[in-house]
Amino acid sequence: MSNYLAIATVTASLQRTLQAALQVDVDGARVTTVQPNSLGGGTPETGVNIYLYHAAPNPAWRNSDLRTRFADGKFAKRPQAALDLYYLISCYGNEVELEPQRLLGSVVRTLHARPVLTREAIYDTIADSTFAFLTNSNLAEQVETVKFMPVSLGVEELSNIWSVFFQTPHALSIAYQASTILIESDDIPQRALPVRDRSAFTGTPFRSAPVVDKVFSQEGILAPIVAHSTLIIRGSRLKHEQTRVKIGGIELTPSEISDSALYLPLASIPPASLRAGVQSLQVIHRLKEANNHRGVESNAIALVLRPSIVEIAIANLEGIEREPRSAQVTLHIDLTVSPQQRVTLLLNEVSSSTPAAYLFDATSRSQETASLIFNLYDVKPGEYLVRVQIDGAESLLEVDLDPQSPTFERYIGPTLTIP
Structure with a gap:
């Protein structure tokens, strides 16, 4: 993701891209990034001015960082803001020689041919001494590449944009959207160590609970499971004095039992107890001393039982x-x-x-x-x-x-x- 310099980096990279093309197409053309004031107030006599007139949340990315905090207020992950940038590109020059129109054609051609802001272009911008203030920008590391797309603005919308500039004459313009810029917070979230052993939780009295890793047919790990299949149940700590397998709402004793594998012939289950589709399977260790207790249960694992x-x-x-x-x-x-x-x-x-x-x-x-x-x-x-x-x-x-x-x-x- 990128830091707070992302927006300025996009603008500077766009300026360099257009400058390289315009100075070849129109002699003396230059690209500026100032507010469109009256002529002589910063806009070029011959050239193009890039003005960021609007920034809006990107609807596809705006909730991708949820959730960012735990209930106690600590960071779960770095907050991330997703923005789309809207630029007004205005063309200035000698109207008799149609310089604004020539410049507009050059802008459209350039951004249509190179709509993606590449990492190389970003690195070149950051390395440019003119933009020394962007040295710490990390926009090039952003997962989502920035793309430029033309925005269709009607006469009324263009009039509304230009009306905010006091006594500024209208100039031939086109709008472009830059999408998407992902700005990430500098806050450092805290993350706990991963669980090393799921049986090592000190709050449970059953530290030797069985664990089921996978279930498959005896005919092969990719073979379909049908009503006459023999299931192989792989895991750890499966063997017990009273090992039972719960499937289809009933409990059965496996035909073969070891600490790492159980064998269960489905043919031993009454047909009325088995249903086609997804079935839940668990390994249960019954406790002799607890008559009313369900025993120690493993995690539940799903299997697909196919009909015949x-x-x-x-x-x-x-x-x-x-x-x-x-x-x-x-x-x-x-x-x-x-x-x-x-x-x-x-x-x-x-x-x-x-x-x-x-x-x-x-x-x-x-x-x-x-x-x-x-x-x-x-x-x-x-x-x-x-x-x-x-x-x-x-x-x-x-x-x-x-x-x-x-x-x-x-x-x-x-x-x-x-x-």
Whole structure:
């Protein structure tokens, strides 16, 4: 971020950029940064004057530094102000030789070709002896680069700007916005050391609480988790006299237990207790001496349980010949779905030329069920690959693994045929 010299650095860098271009295009042209007073009061006889007439908070960055203080008033982070700067660039010169118009064309060309204030331009400005007062500027270290964009001002807006200058004649002008300048406070915030060991908190009586780092299928860390998967739970301090795993609202004893890993076959959980979608898992150490105590619990970790389609049934088929079909499709899956979960049916036609694809939401349900009903309409006749998505958890498709098959390594099921 940049310090209090940022605004002045932008103005000085803009002045140097325009000066380098104008002195080539118009002989004797110079660039000033004074208030547009009457001729002879600081504005050039031939040249351009840059005047910062407005500064406004940048709406995209204005709240990016929240929060800056803790409840006790100490700094949490350095406060940062985000500003957009608005410049009025006025052109002066011999009207007979159209010098103001030539200068305006040079300004527009230069800022359109080089709209970004580069770090090299900022370093060159700071190193210029003319701007020795900007030596401590750190605008070049700002994350967001400064960009110049023309501002469209109507006659009324230009009139309002020039009216604030007493007895100052109007000059050919254009407005530019410089965005964004991030000015950071010099206050030094305080930050505590990071937590070295999450079990070393002196306020808890359970210093040996289990910690779960990750959960994945025994088939592989990237393999999907389904109802028949065996979960591997990795962590630390997992082993205990009474180690239990809580998932799907019930507690189970893992099949294998060690201090760093637990194995839990999901097939041992009643199907009605498992729901597709995101599940919460915890490791619990039951305490013998505390009958009414829940025990020592680990952190909760999320896993995504993906459904599998068991059976597909179609009924109430309507439509003949080439007409689009409507029908009612019932899916039976291996997991329970609650009334609050969102269920979507995905159909993809098995075809090599312009295959059709459809999405249908399930009908509403009043109770938990493993049977899902979908009303299909305007569906093209054909064979379709079927998937069901429950709260973002999508069922798997079958892949042909026979090297001798013509559909080797292609999806082959489950399918639904709409005659």
